[in-house]
Amino acid sequence: MLIWFLPVFLVLLMIGMPVFFGLLVAPGVLLWLSGQERDLALLYRNIYNGMDSFPLMALPFFMLAGELMNRGGITLRLVEFSQAIMGHLRGGLAHVNILSSILFAGLSGSAVADTSALGSTLIPAMEKNGYSRRFAAAITAASSVIGPIIPPSGIMIIYAYVMGESVAALFLAGIVPGLMVGLGLMGMVRLMADRYDLPKAERIIKVDQTITPSENLIARGMARINFIGLLWGAHVLIAASLGVATAPALPTLAVLAVVTELFFRLMRRRMSEPVRIVYKRAIVPLQTPIIILGGILFGVFTPTEASVIAVAYAILISFFILRSMKLRDLPSILTKSALGSSTVLLLVGAAVAFKTVVSLSHAPETLAEFILSLSENPYTLLFLINILLFIVGMFLDAGPAIIILGPILGPIFVDIGVHPVHFAIIMSVNLTVGLATPPMGLVLFVASSVSGERVETISKAILPFLAVEVVVIFLITYIPAISLTIPRLTGFIQ
Amino acid sequence: MIVLWGPLRLLMMINSLVLRVGRFLAWTALALMVIVILIQVIYRYIPTLDALPWPEEAARFLMLWMTGLIAPSAYRWGGFVAIDMVPRALPKSVAAVLMLVLLALAAVVLVVGIGFGLRHVTSGCSFNSPTLYVPFTLKLDWLSPCSTPIFEWGGFAWARVKLAWMYLSLLVGVCLLLAVNVELMLRSLILLLDPAADVPEDSAMIAAGAD
Numbered sequence: 001m002l003i004w005f006l007p008v009f010l011v012l013l014m015i016g017m018p019v020f021f022g023l024l025v026a027p028g029v030l031l032w033l034s035g036q037e038r039d040l041a042l043l044y045r046n047i048y049n050g051m052d053s054f055p056l057m058a059l060p061f062f063m064l065a066g067e068l069m070n071r072g073g074i075t076l077r078l079v080e081f082s083q084a085i086m087g088h089l090r091g092g093l094a095h096v097n098i099l100s101s102i103l104f105a106g107l108s109g110s111a112v113a114d115t116s117a118l119g120s121t122l123i124p125a126m127e128k129n130g131y132s133r134r135f136a137a138a139i140t141a142a143s144s145v146i147g148p149i150i151p152p153s154g155i156m157i158i159y160a161y162v163m164g165e166s167v168a169a170l171f172l173a174g175i176v177p178g179l180m181v182g183l184g185l186m187g188m189v190r191l192m193a194d195r196y197d198l199p200k201a202e203r204i205i206k207v208d209q210t211i212t213p214s215e216n217l218i219a220r221g222m223a224r225i226n227f228i229g230l231l232w233g234a235h236v237l238i239a240a241s242l243g244v245a246t247a248p249a250l251p252t253l254a255v256l257a258v259v260t261e262l263f264f265r266l267m268r269r270r271m272s273e274p275v276r277i278v279y280k281r282a283i284v285p286l287q288t289p290i291i292i293l294g295g296i297l298f299g300v301f302t303p304t305e306a307s308v309i310a311v312a313y314a315i316l317i318s319f320f321i322l323r324s325m326k327l328r329d330l331p332s333i334l335t336k337s338a339l340g341s342s343t344v345l346l347l348v349g350a351a352v353a354f355k356t357v358v359s360l361s362h363a364p365e366t367l368a369e370f371i372l373s374l375s376e377n378p379y380t381l382l383f384l385i386n387i388l389l390f391i392v393g394m395f396l397d398a399g400p401a402i403i404i405l406g407p408i409l410g411p412i413f414v415d416i417g418v419h420p421v422h423f424a425i426i427m428s429v430n431l432t433v434g435l436a437t438p439p440m441g442l443v444l445f446v447a448s449s450v451s452g453e454r455v456e457t458i459s460k461a462i463l464p465f466l467a468v469e470v471v472v473i474f475l476i477t478y479i480p481a482i483s484l485t486i487p488r489l490t491g492f493i494q
Numbered sequence: 495m496i497v498l499w500g501p502l503r504l505l506m507m508i509n510s511l512v513l514r515v516g517r518f519l520a521w522t523a524l525a526l527m528v529i530v531i532l533i534q535v536i537y538r539y540i541p542t543l544d545a546l547p548w549p550e551e552a553a554r555f556l557m558l559w560m561t562g563l564i565a566p567s568a569y570r571w572g573g574f575v576a577i578d579m580v581p582r583a584l585p586k587s588v589a590a591v592l593m594l595v596l597l598a599l600a601a602v603v604l605v606v607g608i609g610f611g612l613r614h615v616t617s618g619c620s621f622n623s624p625t626l627y628v629p630f631t632l633k634l635d636w637l638s639p640c641s642t643p644i645f646e647w648g649g650f651a652w653a654r655v656k657l658a659w660m661y662l663s664l665l666v667g668v669c670l671l672l673a674v675n676v677e678l679m680l681r682s683l684i685l686l687l688d689p690a691a692d693v694p695e696d697s698a699m700i701a702a703g704a705d
Contacts, residue, residue: 012599015592016581018574021600028603044610048558048664054550057531057557060524301535308531334521335564342520342565343573345557346667400575440579 003361005030009404019400020343023350027357039360043353050352051345054304056161060341061307062152065288065314066108067333072318072325074285075117078103080209081282084275091193093126094139095186101143102182103282105150106289107310109157111398111435114144115443119450130199134461137451141436141443141458142465143185148398148432150178152292152307155398155428158344162351162406165420167303168296169492173425173483177476181429184468192464209277215321219280222287224260231256284321288313297490344399351403358407368412378416382477385409386430390470393434397442401431421493425483429476433469436462495687502680502693509677510696513567516670520564523556530556548625555626555660562667570674570696590686597679604672611665618658626655 009026013019024043031039069075082099089095100118108114119140126136148155151171160167192198211219232253239246246252268276292310295301301309318325358364375381392401406427413423435443438459448455476482487493534549568574581589684691 012596013577014580015596016576016578017596017599018569018576020574021596021603024603024607025599028606040606041610041613044607045614048614048661051558051561051664052554052660054554057527057553060557060560061528061531064524064528305531305535308528309535311528312532330525331521334524335517338517338520338524338560338564339568339573342561343568343575345561346565347575349664395577395579397575440577 003363003366005357005361006363006367013396019396019404020347020350023347023354023404027354027361031357039357042356046353046356047346047349050349053161055167055302056157056345056348058152058157058167058304058307059154059344060337061304061311062109062154062157063113063341064334064337065307065310066110066113067337068311068314068318068325069107069285069288070113070117071329071333072314072322074107074314074317074322075100075104076121077281077285079118079121080278081286084278089190089193091189091198093122093129093131094135094189094193094198097122097126097136097139098143098146098182098185098189101140101146102150102179103286105147105178106152106292107285109148109152109154111144111147111432111443112446114147115140115446116450118144119447123451132461133451134453134457137447137453137458138461138465139185139189140450141441141447142462142469143182144443144447145432145436145469146178146181149174149181149429151175151289152303152310153428154344155402155432156424157303158348158399159402159406159424159428162348162355162403163410163420163424165424166492169421169487170424170428171293171296171303172487172490172492173421174428175486176482177425177429177472180472180475180482181469184472185465188464188468209274209281211277211280212321215284216280218321219283223280223283224257224264226283226287226290227260227263228253228256231259284317347400347403351407354404355407364408364411367408368415371412372416376416378413378418379478381413381416382418382426385413386426386473386477389427389430390434390437390473393431394437395440396434398428398431398435401434402427419480419484419493421487422480422483426473426477430473433466433473436469437466438462495684498680498684498687502677502684505673505677505680506694506696509570509673512670512673513570516563517567520560523560523563527553527556527560548627551623551625555663558660558663562663562665562670565667566670566674569671570677586689587686590682590689593682594679594686597675597682601672601675601679604668604675607668608665608672611661611668615658615661615665618661619656621657622654623657623660627652 005026008029009022012022012025017025024047028040028043031037031043079096079100082096082103083093086092086095086099097118100122101114104114104118108117119137123133123136123140126139127133147153151174153171153174156170156174157167159165160170189198235252235256236246271279288310291313292306295306295309296303371381371384374384389401389405392405396404409427410420410423414420435441438444438455441459444455444458444462447453447458451458484493530549530553534546534553537543537549538545581592584592681693684693
């Protein structure tokens with residue numbers, strides 16, 4: 001009897017029931033019909049227990065951090081920085097759009113935030129430079145998918161919580177797939193640039209930019225520290241791979257510091273003043289991903305604490321360095337983040353309740369039997385599941401889809417030998433791309449409202465980019481090393 | 495029609511007011527969460543200070559109340575995720591009937607939920623929070639069904655917080671959701687009877703998105 005909850009749930013969902021209520025009605029009705037009222041109380045309690053979680057708290061905090069950075073004008077600095085780096089290539093502004101998405105992805109965990117933040121600055125700029133509006137909207141939507149793949153990521157926090165995985169491992173596993181999506185999109189832009197004769201942009205540098213003396217000092221210091229850190233990491237890695245002991249720390253650091261200083265002096269001569277200012281203005285905001293990832297990686301703080309540090313850092317930058325925010329802006333930013341995260345938290349609670357009924361019903365066993373009867377080959381099954389996820393992603397947002405499907409599909413694939421973190425990444429990337437697939441893609445709607453172009457038009461223009469993303473999904477699926485190497489090297493998974 | 499307009503206007507007024515207060519408390523709770531967790535990190539990393547036991551639970555307490563108080567606003571403004579392809583493809587009158595049926599189902603869930611919620615909160619009276627204390631004992635028993643006396647001042651002394659106070663957040667959320675749900679039902683009933691009706695919108699609306 002209970003096995004019927006899944007079809008009932010799907011029917012409710014298809015006719016427009018909000019996911020939150022669907023998750024409760026379907027199992028609730030069946031429990032009631034089969035006389036298991038006591039389990040109904042369990043359903044309620046598990047909504048509460050599902051939301052009462054410390055790891056889950058990273059969700060509202062990362063949302064808040066993203067919102068703060070966006071309102072504080074950090075987005076604009078990242079776009080200018082990307083322009084200074086890639087603006088001169090053929091199809092320059094399209095590349096700038098993608099690079100900005102990659103950088104922004106390190107600050108926020110949401111594709112929608114990415115689309116609305118970058119779209120509102122870049123789509124008009126691209127139009128002015130001779131791109132069609134639908135192309136500009138399509139590339140914005142396609143590249144914003146990188147947001148939740150590169151850490152931090154709201155979707156991965158949800159997956160980790162619902163499935164009991166480590167948030168840190170998922171974050172680290174998302175880095176390379178996210179970069180691959182970005183590079184893939186850039187490759188596609190390059191191909192289209194020849195074919196459709198996309199405009200070449202001059203290296204766009206705003207000449208009238210200024211930087212305050214204090215920020216100048218901080219940025220110079222931070223850039224050098226970052227570079228020393230980079231060299232130190234390389235040094236440790238090389239030493240480890242050669243099997244020799246690392247050199248004593250202090251003298252090595254001194255040498256690295258000297259090398260860094262010489263390198264910066266050399267670079268200084270090769271760059272004009274405006275370029276240097278644009279670079280410097282991006283340094284302070286770009287510390288955010290370093291703080292988040294570094295903090296989690298070295299065990300300085302948990303992902304939840306890292307998210308709070310990100311909030312504090314965003315407030316620090318916007319109030320004291322950029323001076324772009326006032327105290328009276330805070331309530332609306334806080335309200336918006338609370339509003340967005342409350343619906344997700346309720347959904348997670350309902351999903352945890354749903355999950356208890358899922359396990360009571362033996363549905364996973366029945367479903368597993370069915371799936372395994374199709375094929376026993378993991379590769380074939382992964383292919384089929386990718387198709388299923390892609391179709392689901394066309395109709396449902398990534399968060400709810402993960403909440404519903406994770407507990408059902410995850411255990412089946414772990415059983416046939418797929419690494420849990422690998423499966424998490426397949427699912428997250430596939431469903432995140434689903435945010436940009438017609439007919440129901442949240443990101444498409446946002447891109448449409450930002451650009452004023454119709455959803456149908458953007459849907460057509462986005463197809464070549466979606467093709468690239470599908471290729472990346474299959475690469476990730478069949479080469480586990482893409483997602484598993486970084487978490488393995490850092491010891492977060494076996 | 496007048497039978498529907500009266501209650502709708504009244505309910506909209508009450509909801510607008512109550513939910514505005516809810517949103518205010520919710521954003522305050524989020525701000526406090528940030529501060530509380532920052533305190534936790536600072537206390538752990540300053541060598542002369544000991545790690546604190548309470549920030550984690552306090553932050554969870556605040557998060558639960560934030561959710562309970564602001565989620566109803568999201569529901570009211572259409573922020574609950576749903577697939578609306580079928581309703582949009584249907585003729586208007588059929589879609590309105592379907593909408594009403596779905597809202598009625600949601601109402602049943604919420605009413606049943608309130609029943610379980612009350613029992614859940616009562617059960618929370620027998621448990622103390624592991625780490626949260628307040629510097630006084632004030633029995634607000636007309637709110638939490640923990641013991642018999644109403645509004646009894648217990649004097650200044652550190653007392654553990656009852657878990658019922660945390661459990662209450664979800665119950666309050668469910669009650670507010672029900673109030674919003676009734677408002678939405680009245681709206682769609684009016685639109686069903688008179689498709690040209692000019693049903694007022696809430697002026698404070700903010701688009702809510704999460705992904």
